[in-house]
Amino acid sequence: MKHAIIKKGLILLLPVCLAACTKNFDELNRDPTRPTEATPETLITGAERSASDIIYNNFVNGRVGMLYAQYWSQSQNESHSQYMLEESSNNLLWNLYSTALTNLDEIIKMHNQDPEAVPANEAAIANILSVWIFQVLADVYGNIPYSNALKGLENFTASYDDAAAIYDSLVNRINTQLTRFDESGGNFRSGEKIFNGDIAKWRKLANSLKLRIGIRMADVAPDKARPIIEAAIQDGVMTANTDNALFPYLSAVPDQFPFNQESGTGIPNDYLVSKTLVDYMQSIQDPRLPLYARPATSDSVIRGKVYGLGAFGNDYTFYSYPGVRPYSPTFPGIIMLKAEVDFALAEAAARGFTTGSTAQEHYNAGIRSSMAFWQVTDTAAINAYIARVPYLQSDWRNRIGSQKWLALYMQGLQAWFERTRLEFRKPGGESLFVTPGTILDQSVTAGVPYRLTYPITEGNINSENYNAAGAAIGGNTKGTKLWWNK
Numbered sequence: 001m002k003h004a005i006i007k008k009g010l011i012l013l014l015p016v017c018l019a020a021c022t023k024n025f026d027e028l029n030r031d032p033t034r035p036t037e038a039t040p041e042t043l044i045t046g047a048e049r050s051a052s053d054i055i056y057n058n059f060v061n062g063r064v065g066m067l068y069a070q071y072w073s074q075s076q077n078e079s080h081s082q083y084m085l086e087e088s089s090n091n092l093l094w095n096l097y098s099t100a101l102t103n104l105d106e107i108i109k110m111h112n113q114d115p116e117a118v119p120a121n122e123a124a125i126a127n128i129l130s131v132w133i134f135q136v137l138a139d140v141y142g143n144i145p146y147s148n149a150l151k152g153l154e155n156f157t158a159s160y161d162d163a164a165a166i167y168d169s170l171v172n173r174i175n176t177q178l179t180r181f182d183e184s185g186g187n188f189r190s191g192e193k194i195f196n197g198d199i200a201k202w203r204k205l206a207n208s209l210k211l212r213i214g215i216r217m218a219d220v221a222p223d224k225a226r227p228i229i230e231a232a233i234q235d236g237v238m239t240a241n242t243d244n245a246l247f248p249y250l251s252a253v254p255d256q257f258p259f260n261q262e263s264g265t266g267i268p269n270d271y272l273v274s275k276t277l278v279d280y281m282q283s284i285q286d287p288r289l290p291l292y293a294r295p296a297t298s299d300s301v302i303r304g305k306v307y308g309l310g311a312f313g314n315d316y317t318f319y320s321y322p323g324v325r326p327y328s329p330t331f332p333g334i335i336m337l338k339a340e341v342d343f344a345l346a347e348a349a350a351r352g353f354t355t356g357s358t359a360q361e362h363y364n365a366g367i368r369s370s371m372a373f374w375q376v377t378d379t380a381a382i383n384a385y386i387a388r389v390p391y392l393q394s395d396w397r398n399r400i401g402s403q404k405w406l407a408l409y410m411q412g413l414q415a416w417f418e419r420t421r422l423e424f425r426k427p428g429g430e431s432l433f434v435t436p437g438t439i440l441d442q443s444v445t446a447g448v449p450y451r452l453t454y455p456i457t458e459g460n461i462n463s464e465n466y467n468a469a470g471a472a473i474g475g476n477t478k479g480t481k482l483w484w485n486k
Contacts, residue, residue, distance in 0.1 A: 040110060040122050041191030043103045047126070048193050051100035051133055052247040052333030055413065057258045059089040062271060065412020068448060069405070069419055070433050071292075072271040073305040075316045081308040083449055083478060084440040090455040093140060096133050097149060104130045105150045119186035121199055124177040128206045131170045132335060135213060138163045139417050140452050142473040142482050145465075157462040160469035164221075164483045167213055171228055174210045178203065178235060194245055194335065205245045207232040208341050215344045216421060217484050218351060229348050233355055237345075238338040241372050247333035256329035272319040276433060278304030280426065281406070284389050287376045292409055293320040308436025325374075326410050334411050337373060342366030343404040350396035360391040363400060370407035389427065398424045402432060420450050420485060443479035450481045 054060060063080045066072045074081050104126040111123035137144050145158035146166050161169075187197040195201040214228035238244070249257040273293040281289040282302075293302050297317045305319040325331060346362035349355045355362065364386055371382050391399055401424025408415040419433070426432045435447035453476050459466040470476030473483075 038106065039191075040107050040118050041188055043107050043191075044122070044126065044188055045191040045193060047100040047103035047107075047129060048247055050103070051096060051129070052335075053258055054092055054096055054099070055136065056333050057092060058270070059086070059092045061410075061412045062259070063089050064093075064452070065414075065416055066271065066410075067412070069408070069412050069415035070274050070276045070307050070448075071409060071412065071415065072277075072322060073274045073307045073309070073319075075270055075272050075305075075319075078308055078436070078438070079440060082436045082438050082440045083444050085452060085478065087456055090452060091457060093137075093452070094455045094458065096137060097145070101130060101133055101150055102152070104133075120180045121182060121185050121187045121197075124180045125188070125192065125197075125202055127173055127177045128202060128209065131173055131206075131209055134166065135170060135209070136413060138166050139216070139482065140413065141454060142451055142480070143469045157465060159465050160472070162472070162483075164217075167217060167484075170213055171210060174206050174213075177206055181206075194247055201243055201245075204236055204238050204243050205336060207235050208237045208243075208245075208336055211237055211341060211344050211348075212336070215347055216417070218347070219421065220484050220486060222351065226353050229344075230354050233345070233348075238336070238341045241338050241369055244337050244373065245335035247335065249330050249332060251329045257327075257331040257333070259327050260329040260331070271322060272305040272316060273302075273322055274307045275304035276307055278302055278320065280402075280432060285385065286406065287378065287381050287385060288371065288374050288406070288409075290323070291325055291374050291376070292323050294323055296320050306437075307434050308438065331410070337369070337407070337411075339366050339369035339373060339407040340404065340411075340414070342369050343400055343407065346391070346400050347396070350393060350400065359393060359396060359400075363391040363403065366407060367403060370403075392427070395427055395429075397422055398427050398429065400424075402426060416448075420448060420482075441478050443475075443477035445479055449478035450485060451478060453478060 062072075063086060067074070067081045080086070107118065107126040108123050108130075111118040111120065111126075134144075134146060138146075142163045143160040144163070144166070146161035146169070148155060148158040151158065181199050181203050183199045185199075187199065195205070210232040211229055214225045214232065218225040218229075249255060249260075278289070278293060280286075281292070289302060293304070295301060296303050296319055298315070299318075302320045303318065305316070342362050343366040345355045345357070346359045346366060349357065349359035349362055367386055367389075368382060371377075371385075376382065389399070389403065401418065401422040404418055404422075405415055405424070408418065424432070433448070439447075441449070454466055454469065466476075474480050
């Protein structure tokens with residue numbers, strides 16, 4: 001393959017750029033190391049790293065995802081768990097457009113300009129990563145810039161596409177890439193960190209993302225979801241934890257997992273595990289609990305703090321911090337896990353779709369996959385746990401939902417999406433989640449936001465399309481349901 005180089009002012013987002021943003025958010029949009037030459041290898045590294053850094057940054061995963069999923073409570077300031085949205089979080093997430101998506105789009109353009117220099121496999125990988133990011137954005141906001149996005153200086157005021165139509169386009173985009181993947185073809189010589197260019201694994205991820213798209217629309221559009229899901233299964237989704245799509249972080253600064261960078265010493269200060277999570281895991285004797293939460297520093301007991309409580313009588317050392325491993329510098333940025341695939345297959349089977357196995361078999365596999373990811377290896381303990389939380393078809397939404405929620409720990413955004421989509425409870429129907437004692441945004445009438453409002457800066461720059469998008473979805477509020485929730 002020829003060594004493709006372009007000479008433009010691209011944002012590669014070298015690791016130091018986003019490592020700094022957790023401490024100095026105002027520095028995010030200034031990159032003093034911006035290069036004048038970019039190769040597909042540097043572009044793909046920048047895209048993968050910046051996307052993972054943003055999605056797993058404290059501003060996004062901590063103050064939004066992990067709180068809205070009700071995994072964590074805030075240690076002192078309760079405003080985020082009472083649904084006050086900081087624009088720093090919002091702007092950071094929206095910057096996926098100007099960072100990762102811009103890099104990926106450049107790779108695609110380079111392929112279109114010179115397919116010999118930039119092979120189809122490279123463009124296909126860039127497209128699959130774009131699908132992942134665009135779905136995240138559509139699931140956070142609803143209608144978003146899509147078909148006219150990424151025009152750079154040519155268009156600062158992109159129109160917003162209908163989120164359901166974006167889903168259709170993402171499925172078509174995946175299908176196109178599946179025809180382009182070629183295990184014997186050229187590929188990135190370096191720089192692709194998720195699978196190191198392994199096309200067989202990229203193909204499985206593509207189908208697994210297709211499964212995620214299909215299952216998310218299953219309530220509102222089951223007839224459309226079924227063929228999407230069944231085609232993904234037939235072509236091949238993740239089948240082992242070795243297929244997990246993970247961005248690798250390193251122990252050395254500045255290449256560490258974002259939460260480790262945020263806490264500095266590796267000990268979190270902003271968050272405590274929620275009473276919701278701890279009490280439920282204790283009630284079912286979940287062996288992952290000591291990995292999800294640390295003993296309280298005051299008395300070595302794992303104890304959760306009531307979510308969104310506001311003022312409280314105990315010192316926060318009376319409660320448990322999140323576990324040691326999630327704050328490890330080498331904890332990975334998760335794009336998708338095999339455990340999520342298993343639970344999506346379980347749900348598909350429960351709905352009567354063809355999956356090749358029963359809902360119970362997929363459900364049990366999901367638990368085992370999650371245990372393996374969290375390094376729980378005691379087979380007898382895992383078997384006993386499965387016996388304590390058995391699958392029951394008549395209660396499938398609660399059974400699958402609660403176990404999928406546990407398996408999505410640390411994937412705050414995805415867990416939040418599934419919480420609002422499935423509206424699951426504990427097995428048997430008892431409430432799992434609690435409503436904060438105070439809700440600072442009165443549009444949130446369901447006790448949890450369904451979406452984030454569009455960034456205020458977008459309204460200042462692109463006001464006409466911003467206002468039209470809010471009207472099209474039924475109001476630019478956190479209480480407005482997304483199309484797949486309606």
